[in-house]
Amino acid sequence: MSRAPATGARSRRAAGAFFLGPGLIFTIVFVVVPVLLVLSYTVFDRGRFGGIQYTFNLDNFSRAFEPTFRKVLVSSLGIAAAATVIALAIGYPVAYAIAKLPERWRSLVLVLVVIPFWTNFLIRTYAWMVLLNTQGVLNDVLVKLGLVDERLDLLYTKGAVIVGLVYVYLPLMILPIYASVARLDNELPEASADLGASKFTTFRRVTLPLSLPGVITGCIFVFVPSLGNFVVPELLGGGKTVMVGNLVRDQFLKARDWPFGATLALIMVVLLVALFVIQSLVSRRYAVDSRR
Amino acid sequence: MSAAKTASRAARRPAKRQGLGLLWIPLIGCLLFLYIPIATVVVLSFNSGRSALNLKGFSLRWYPELFSDADLGHALVNTLLVATGAMVFSTVLGTMLAVGLVRYRRSTALDTMAMAPAILPDLVLAIGLLSFFTWVGFTLGLTTVMIAHAAFGTAFVVAVVRARLVQLDGSLEEASQDLGAGWFTTFWRVTLPSIAPAVLAGALLSFTLSLDEFVIAFFTNGPNSPTLPIEIYSRVRFGITPEINALATILLLVSIIAVVAGALALRRTDKTDD
Amino acid sequence: MTEALLQVRGVRAEYGDVKALRGVDLDVADNEFFALLGPSGCGKSTLLRSLAGFEDPSDGTVTLVGEDLLAQPAHRRPVNMMFQSYALFPHLSVEKNIGYGPARAGLSKKETAERVAEVISTVGLDGLARRRPSQLSGGQRQRVALARAVVNRPRLLLLDEPLSALDRNVRAQMQLELKRLQHEVGIAFLVVTHDQEEALSMADRVAVMNEGLVQQIATPQELYRNPVNRFVAEFIGRSNVFEGTASPDGLVLPGHAGVLPGNGEGGYLVVRPEDVVLGEPGTDRLAKAPTLAGRVLETQFSGGSTAIAVAIDGVPTASGQPVLVTQQGFTTVRRGDDVTVSWTADNGRIVA
Numbered sequence: 063m064s065r066a067p068a069t070g071a072r073s074r075r076a077a078g079a080f081f082l083g084p085g086l087i088f089t090i091v092f093v094v095v096p097v098l099l100v101l102s103y104t105v106f107d108r109g110r111f112g113g114i115q116y117t118f119n120l121d122n123f124s125r126a127f128e129p130t131f132r133k134v135l136v137s138s139l140g141i142a143a144a145a146t147v148i149a150l151a152i153g154y155p156v157a158y159a160i161a162k163l164p165e166r167w168r169s170l171v172l173v174l175v176v177i178p179f180w181t182n183f184l185i186r187t188y189a190w191m192v193l194l195n196t197q198g199v200l201n202d203v204l205v206k207l208g209l210v211d212e213r214l215d216l217l218y219t220k221g222a223v224i225v226g227l228v229y230v231y232l233p234l235m236i237l238p239i240y241a242s243v244a245r246l247d248n249e250l251p252e253a254s255a256d257l258g259a260s261k262f263t264t265f266r267r268v269t270l271p272l273s274l275p276g277v278i279t280g281c282i283f284v285f286v287p288s289l290g291n292f293v294v295p296e297l298l299g300g301g302k303t304v305m306v307g308n309l310v311r312d313q314f315l316k317a318r319d320w321p322f323g324a325t326l327a328l329i330m331v332v333l334l335v336a337l338f339v340i341q342s343l344v345s346r347r348y349a350v351d352s353r354r
Numbered sequence: 355m356s357a358a359k360t361a362s363r364a365a366r367r368p369a370k371r372q373g374l375g376l377l378w379i380p381l382i383g384c385l386l387f388l389y390i391p392i393a394t395v396v397v398l399s400f401n402s403g404r405s406a407l408n409l410k411g412f413s414l415r416w417y418p419e420l421f422s423d424a425d426l427g428h429a430l431v432n433t434l435l436v437a438t439g440a441m442v443f444s445t446v447l448g449t450m451l452a453v454g455l456v457r458y459r460r461s462t463a464l465d466t467m468a469m470a471p472a473i474l475p476d477l478v479l480a481i482g483l484l485s486f487f488t489w490v491g492f493t494l495g496l497t498t499v500m501i502a503h504a505a506f507g508t509a510f511v512v513a514v515v516r517a518r519l520v521q522l523d524g525s526l527e528e529a530s531q532d533l534g535a536g537w538f539t540t541f542w543r544v545t546l547p548s549i550a551p552a553v554l555a556g557a558l559l560s561f562t563l564s565l566d567e568f569v570i571a572f573f574t575n576g577p578n579s580p581t582l583p584i585e586i587y588s589r590v591r592f593g594i595t596p597e598i599n600a601l602a603t604i605l606l607l608v609s610i611i612a613v614v615a616g617a618l619a620l621r622r623t624d625k626t627d628d
Numbered sequence: 629m630t631e632a633l634l635q636v637r638g639v640r641a642e643y644g645d646v647k648a649l650r651g652v653d654l655d656v657a658d659n660e661f662f663a664l665l666g667p668s669g670c671g672k673s674t675l676l677r678s679l680a681g682f683e684d685p686s687d688g689t690v691t692l693v694g695e696d697l698l699a700q701p702a703h704r705r706p707v708n709m710m711f712q713s714y715a716l717f718p719h720l721s722v723e724k725n726i727g728y729g730p731a732r733a734g735l736s737k738k739e740t741a742e743r744v745a746e747v748i749s750t751v752g753l754d755g756l757a758r759r760r761p762s763q764l765s766g767g768q769r770q771r772v773a774l775a776r777a778v779v780n781r782p783r784l785l786l787l788d789e790p791l792s793a794l795d796r797n798v799r800a801q802m803q804l805e806l807k808r809l810q811h812e813v814g815i816a817f818l819v820v821t822h823d824q825e826e827a828l829s830m831a832d833r834v835a836v837m838n839e840g841l842v843q844q845i846a847t848p849q850e851l852y853r854n855p856v857n858r859f860v861a862e863f864i865g866r867s868n869v870f871e872g873t874a875s876p877d878g879l880v881l882p883g884h885a886g887v888l889p890g891n892g893e894g895g896y897l898v899v900r901p902e903d904v905v906l907g908e909p910g911t912d913r914l915a916k917a918p919t920l921a922g923r924v925l926e927t928q929f930s931g932g933s934t935a936i937a938v939a940i941d942g943v944p945t946a947s948g949q950p951v952l953v954t955q956q957g958f959t960t961v962r963r964g965d966d967v968t969v970s971w972t973a974d975n976g977r978i979v980a
């Protein structure tokens with residue numbers, strides 16, 4: 063009994079190569095290699111006239127944890143975290159509210175939430191520059207209403223940066239939570255009520271845990287871009303509030319110390335990876351498909 | 355009736371008329387929060403005075419100034435070129451990649467690699483590409499931005515096409531082979547027509563992302579051919595002007611049209627699917 | 629005797645630890661309606677897909693009209709398949725669906741159109757040529773799937789559970805349709821099904837499969853009358869099975885004197901319900917005459933016949949179920965009656 067020659071398998075392999083080949087090669091060359099390349103710079107030095115001096119050392123890392131830079135890293139984490147928390151505080155009730163709306167209104171409100179998101183984020187950040195300006199509308203209103211005696215310097219503060227980040231990324235918090243809440247079987251809260259739980263308890267013990275995956279996704283969608291953002295801190299924070307993103311950008315485009323910039327970026331990536339790991343651990347614990 | 359259908363029927367049954375109650379407050383508050391800043395800018399763009407901040411009267415004077423701004427015009431053209439090129443490359447590569455990943459080789463490693471640009475922070479991708487292009491000796495310019503956006507867009511095309519491909523009945527492709535079509539003919543005549551809406555959606559997504567993309571473009575572009583976001587950034591850094599207010603209003607309008615058109619198109623395809 | 633159209637020899641299929649096919653041999657003759665019958669997991673679908681070219685067996689040969697079938701990729705085999713889900717191309721009309729195969733084979737537009745028109749009439753789809761699959765009923769879609777396969781004039785047509793998706797009433801009708809079509813197009817049909825009634829009513833010959841092996845290949849009548857082992861006996865039709873040791877007189881039950889009447893070699897005695905005779909109580913038990921005493925548990929009238937379940941004292945059937953007796957028309961016994969059951973040695977088959 064002879065073994066059948068696998069001509070079917072041979073043509074499958076050719077087909078597989080045809081489909082996967084170009085895309086993978088492109089991705090490897092223009093994504094994987096560049097990222098690995100820049101991360102490899104972390105162990106080298108800046109050359110005398112810009113460029114790279116390929117002598118292996120770990121000075122960049124010790125430098126990154128010096129007080130000046132460490133402060134920036136910590137402050138960035140704080141700002142990104144603050145933005146995330148505020149976005150969550152606003153986003154969860156809004157997402158929940160949208161899920162409770164009758165069908166007709168839901169699409170409308172979702173469209174309203176999405177429109178700002180599809181507007182260029184530079185423009186959206188700019189809008190706050192206009193709004194918060196000392197001579198701007200917000201100050202006008204505050205003064206006219208007699209809430210303050212003189213105009214406030216709202217712009218170029220840490221608070222302005224946080225508000226800006228929340229503003230830019232809020233839709234990214236709302237949508238995943240909405241998706242999560244909307245998918246919940248209506249009968250679960252009904253069953254909870256039937257078993258004697260008050261509205262609040264039902265929310266706390268049924269709705270909230272089951273919507274947790276959406277919450278986590280939303281938090282990631284806000285935290286990650288916030289941490290690496292340099293536009294918002296620059297436009298709304300002026301030179302005073304500096305985040306990791308600004309440092310990286312300055313090292314690459316001004317100081318031309320690419321290895322050091324890469325080191326800062328690497329630290330940022332490590333922080334994010336740690337977050338992802340925590341997220342997947344937590345979501346595995348709460349991974350209940352409520353649509354039985 | 356399948357369990358999933360019963361469950362979704364239950365989920366769609368309207369719950370007892372419980373109103374939103376207190377939830378109206380965060381909802382309205384949020385919408386106000388989202389729109390007041392933009393609305394302020396829009397209103398101020400019709401300022402007859404020279405200030406970008408204080409409204410004097412109504413006038414359209416800033417719009418003609420905007421349209422005659424040559425630099426903005428160039429930046430817009432650059433952006434459209436880059437977006438079109440990136441869209442074409444990412445759609446072709448992304449669609450083929452999606453087919454390969456779903457039908458030919460299932461591997462988490464390859465999946466992660468394909469989706470990497472969407473997961474990594476754009477700053478990391480930006481400095482990576484800058485380093486790469488410099489190392490290889492590629493002059494920075496619109497081409498490098500287009501390549502960068504294509505790499506970035508491919509991940510999103512893969513995600514969109516893949517979602518549709520996974521829902522497709524595998525026996526269609528088997529039937530095609532059974533009837534005498536080789537793998538390429540099967541792809542061309544059966545698979546592609548079936549995923550066409552997803553490919554289109556991916557292409558549009560890629561185009562839009564490229565239009566709006568700032569960070570990667572900023573790092574990989576040369577000094578002479580700014581894209582629109584880069585141009586906006588340069589101007590905004592130096593402060594607010596009524597001209598930018600007008601630009602912001604136009605961009606908002608474009609966004610509104612795009613989102614509404616997209617939502618209507620989506621509703622129509624939902625209906626035909628049934 | 630002419631050489632068989634399809635010859636399958638020693639085909640094995642293994643996926644990791646799972647052995648889907650463990651050495652299958654069978655022949656299908658030209659113009660034959662052949663069925664592969666078995667429970668789910670028996671390997672029949674794997675065998676079908678291997679013949680179509682969608683799976684690669686790990687060993688064995690398959691020849692079609694003398695040529696090595698396994699050497700060719702799916703799209704070049706002179707074999708066509710009717711898929712369980714029909715797999716009609718949703719973006720193509722009925723005539724474009726049917727014309728797909730001929731177009732791939734390089735036929736001219738004129739010839740394709742001719743062939744398509746011919747087949748459309750044969751299967752009874754006149755007037756529906758321009759419609760899309762989504763605009764057709766289940767029965768119509770099935771005809772399109774069939775038409776699409778036969779238009780290519782394959783030597784062998786494979787059908788994967790062709791009737792499982794249909795409503796009951798349509799099914800009986802389609803069974804006749806399929807047989808008629810098979811005769812009309814003159815192609816060998818190989819049908820895979822788990823429904824024994826379907827296989828027995830449509831096929832010229834049936835291969836019963838279980839756990840990756842062919843248990844028996846025979847005509848429906850032969851399978852029913854002379855099952856070769858316990859599995860086939862229980863899978864085809866209903867039967868009463870007793871477990872014991874064979875002896876010249878019949879089956880010896882462990883722990884009992886006396887013998888259940890039967891002929892053959894093996895450890896199981898099989899008696900069909902219609903061969904079991906009910907009698908008055910009072911006749912002696914096993915020891916003397918070949919009868920068993922019991923009590924009627926239930927009777928069930930279903931149109932042409934009555935099924936009677938009898939619990940036999942002290943003699944368990946192999947499955948633990950009561951003994952099943954069927955009688956034509958009505959019966960006089962009632963629930964709770966004491967009865968005896970018996971059968972002739974010829975009707976008791978002892979099998980492996």
